[in-house]
Amino acid sequence: MDFDLMIISFPKLLGATVVTLKLLSASLFFGLFLGLLFAILRLNKNIFINKFAYGYSYVFRGTPLLVQIFIIYFGLGQIEYLRSTFLWIILKEPYWCAIIAFTFNTGAYTSEILRSAFQTIKPGIIEAGKSLGISNKIIFYKIQIPIAIRQSLPAYGNEIILMMKGTSLASTVTLMDLTGVAKYIISTTFKPIEVFIVAGGIYLFMTFIIHNVIKYLEKKYSFQQ
Amino acid sequence: MELLAFGKTGWGDELFYATLMTIAVSVTAMLIGFIFAAIFTPLKLSKYKPLNLIGNLYTTVIRGVPELLVIYLFFFGGSGAIMYVASIFGYYEYIEINAFVTGSMAIGIISGAYSTEVFRGAIQSLDKGQFEAAKVLGVSKFTQFYKIILPQMLRLAIPNLSNVWQITLKDTSLISVTGLVEIMRQSYIAAGSTRDPLFFYSFAAVLYLLLTYVSMKLINKLEVKYSRGY
Numbered sequence: 001m002d003f004d005l006m007i008i009s010f011p012k013l014l015g016a017t018v019v020t021l022k023l024l025s026a027s028l029f030f031g032l033f034l035g036l037l038f039a040i041l042r043l044n045k046n047i048f049i050n051k052f053a054y055g056y057s058y059v060f061r062g063t064p065l066l067v068q069i070f071i072i073y074f075g076l077g078q079i080e081y082l083r084s085t086f087l088w089i090i091l092k093e094p095y096w097c098a099i100i101a102f103t104f105n106t107g108a109y110t111s112e113i114l115r116s117a118f119q120t121i122k123p124g125i126i127e128a129g130k131s132l133g134i135s136n137k138i139i140f141y142k143i144q145i146p147i148a149i150r151q152s153l154p155a156y157g158n159e160i161i162l163m164m165k166g167t168s169l170a171s172t173v174t175l176m177d178l179t180g181v182a183k184y185i186i187s188t189t190f191k192p193i194e195v196f197i198v199a200g201g202i203y204l205f206m207t208f209i210i211h212n213v214i215k216y217l218e219k220k221y222s223f224q225q
Numbered sequence: 226m227e228l229l230a231f232g233k234t235g236w237g238d239e240l241f242y243a244t245l246m247t248i249a250v251s252v253t254a255m256l257i258g259f260i261f262a263a264i265f266t267p268l269k270l271s272k273y274k275p276l277n278l279i280g281n282l283y284t285t286v287i288r289g290v291p292e293l294l295v296i297y298l299f300f301f302g303g304s305g306a307i308m309y310v311a312s313i314f315g316y317y318e319y320i321e322i323n324a325f326v327t328g329s330m331a332i333g334i335i336s337g338a339y340s341t342e343v344f345r346g347a348i349q350s351l352d353k354g355q356f357e358a359a360k361v362l363g364v365s366k367f368t369q370f371y372k373i374i375l376p377q378m379l380r381l382a383i384p385n386l387s388n389v390w391q392i393t394l395k396d397t398s399l400i401s402v403t404g405l406v407e408i409m410r411q412s413y414i415a416a417g418s419t420r421d422p423l424f425f426y427s428f429a430a431v432l433y434l435l436l437t438y439v440s441m442k443l444i445n446k447l448e449v450k451y452s453r454g455y
């Protein structure tokens with residue numbers, strides 16, 4: 001065991017954790033909106049809209065995240081037309097490509113989580129709202145969405161942890177996130193176990209925090225109070 | 226389309242073999258995972274605190290750390306660890322493990338952590354009466370497990386195991402970083418030499434979708450088979 005290496009690499013890895021957290025929070029933020037949008041589209045009665053939303057979630061859940069990042073980072077640059085538009089400013093940065101890929105990926109899983117949450121809302125609750133003369137829009141925003149969010153908290157907590165692990169793939173497109181820096185230190189010192197313990201410890205600590213925050217929120221917003 | 230031709234001109238046959246490699250790694254990893262699950266599920270269900278702790282440590286660490294980091298640990302540390310063990314037995318030559326073994330071991334350990342959780346959940350949801358009845362009838366521990374617990378547990382575990390299979394299949398794409406030529410690696414090579422990454426990575430996505438679709442169909446059949454009588 002090389003404890004000196006562990007102590008030296010800790011601040012470097014901690015610095016890289018900031019990149020990981022930035023990637024995670026940006027993709028979760030955008031992914032939540034995308035997921036909500038597609039969950040609503042999934043509940044639409046129009047069969048084409050419905051099928052489109054299903055296709056989106058099927059494709060993004062059925063393929064590895066690595067393929068999605070590579071298509072966006074290496075693949076889209078090949079389209080000549082895209083290079084001439086303003087989108088190229090975003091797509092030439094590996095940082096934004098990673099965030100776009102993560103957003104679409106987490107959006108697909110979030111849409112499934114929210115859809116099942118919407119479907120488990122008892123019809124009686126919506127009927128009660130209607131019979132009280134509340135408009136459909138307010139029923140949706142003030143009754144359905146809060147209940148759906150509460151219902152989907154445990155599953156969404158898992159999704160956050162999965163996404164945190166997913167951000168490690170950003171290291172494959174040259175980004176120096178926690179895994180990227182860990183790999184760099186391993187390949188220069190050839191001490192994989194020491195670096196794994198430190199980097200893995202940081203990841204586990206983040207998992208622990210996320211797990212407990214979700215647990216707290218679940219308790220706070222539980223129905224029995 | 227000529228990019229996908231078989232033979233020397235296209236990448237069809239290369240991608241076909243790469244797909245077989247992905248399937249081979251996934252199946253091997255899944256089986257290694259079952260071995261790990263067979264070891265760690267009893268530990269997690271054990272009444273003894275220290276054993277319990279070992280079981281929990283395994284599933285918590287593996288499920289809380291990115292797959293890529295585990296793969297790097299095996300890729301860079303694998304041959305070192307083997308050489309250390311070999312040196313105890315008096316063998317000091319350099320040993321290189323091939324990418325297939327490293328990859329399936331790394332993915333297998335990850336898949337094993339998920340399988341362990343599935344089996345633990347399935348056993349815990351069995352009726353307690355089943356265990357008690359077996360005890361009362363004087364059935365040996367061994368027979369109790371193979372003839373009473375296992376068949377009932379499998380029925381409950383299969384739907385969740387199909388999720389584990391999907392995760393394992395998708396995780397194999399990460400082994401491409403170690404240089405094993407599976408779908409992702411082959412697409413990377415093809416994309417590099419033809420300068421057509423969009424086509425090849427999209428085709429890789431189609432191959433993965435095909436694999437998940439076909440395996441879902443097969444698992445559904447298995448599910449029907451194991452739930453007859455219910």
